[in-house]
Amino acid sequence: MRKTFFRVGLLSFLLLLCFTGCNGNVTRDIRHAGFNVGAKVACDQFFPAKKDEVAREKILYYTGTHIINTDGKIYDFSAGQTYASGQNCREASTSIRVKAIFDNNIVKATDGRYYYLHSNNNVEAYSEVPTTDNAYQVYDILLKEDDVVKVVTADNSTGLYYVLKVDGNIWGNVVNSQERNQPPKLISTQIVYDMTDFGGRIIDFNYAGDSLATFVKTDSKVFRNKIKNYDECSKYADITCEFELMEDPMFEEYKDRIITYNGSTLITDYKMTFTVAS
Numbered sequence: 001m002r003k004t005f006f007r008v009g010l011l012s013f014l015l016l017l018c019f020t021g022c023n024g025n026v027t028r029d030i031r032h033a034g035f036n037v038g039a040k041v042a043c044d045q046f047f048p049a050k051k052d053e054v055a056r057e058k059i060l061y062y063t064g065t066h067i068i069n070t071d072g073k074i075y076d077f078s079a080g081q082t083y084a085s086g087q088n089c090r091e092a093s094t095s096i097r098v099k100a101i102f103d104n105n106i107v108k109a110t111d112g113r114y115y116y117l118h119s120n121n122n123v124e125a126y127s128e129v130p131t132t133d134n135a136y137q138v139y140d141i142l143l144k145e146d147d148v149v150k151v152v153t154a155d156n157s158t159g160l161y162y163v164l165k166v167d168g169n170i171w172g173n174v175v176n177s178q179e180r181n182q183p184p185k186l187i188s189t190q191i192v193y194d195m196t197d198f199g200g201r202i203i204d205f206n207y208a209g210d211s212l213a214t215f216v217k218t219d220s221k222v223f224r225n226k227i228k229n230y231d232e233c234s235k236y237a238d239i240t241c242e243f244e245l246m247e248d249p250m251f252e253e254y255k256d257r258i259i260t261y262n263g264s265t266l267i268t269d270y271k272m273t274f275t276v277a278s
Helices: 002-032 136-143 249-253
Strands: 035-040 059-062 066-069 074-077 089-091 098-102 106-109 114-116 148-155 160-165 170-176 185-193 202-206 215-218 222-227 243-247 258-261 265-268 272-276
Touching (some): 002 265, 059 258, 098 136, 114 136, 148 202
Antiparallel strands (some): 035 272, 059 066, 066 074, 074 089, 098 106, 106 114, 148 160, 170 185, 202 215, 222 243, 258 265, 265 272
8 A cells, every 4th residue: 555655656756847847948948048037827728737738728819918819809917916816817808809909909809890908098998999089090991901910010100010911921001191181091012021931821920120029920930039249239339239030949849838929928838927038
């Protein structure tokens, strides 16, 4: 009886040690890739209950304040403080389902209407964007087509927006008013990130200019902005850092362990968060 108990206990300890060690290897490699270790988070539906299981739901977008799953369902997310349930996420008080997202602030729902993702001033979260909103026409121009997935403002001064479409390419759309007091129009559009340059269809991205937060994600790979001349530009005040979009093999190696990444924050399947080192 004692031998059996000892064997079971030893086996459980070895399995736990192996699992912890594996997680430790992942943590080490993520840190070596340029991330800082953050806190653990709890959001049960997005994490596997056991090592060999899969999560009940998968994350499509993580904005820092919200999670949107692959069905378009919205969850409120609080990284620094849990809700009363003890979880860092909760179902949002809305029935809308997201079809496209704009700057992590506006969403197009499956009903074809536009909604605010956050509350501010006199606007309530998840309320419909009225046509009287000063930017409504811009939202409508960029989001109304059925093939639009995600929009990010690239240059507000020139009206340049990067638009991810279901064709797997990111398009640069210029939207502005050519004449004073005239409604905005789509002035031009062209591919700025071609899926053929990344070896596969682009499924997510973030654009933050010359910043470590800029990335492009395909079905199997992630390309991140990295500093080519870090040693020099971090040392000398008169040398400007040069950024280049480069493939990060760590994401392909741990594609089954990394459940989401938004350019600044990464979350693993063992509930650990990491932030991009500055």
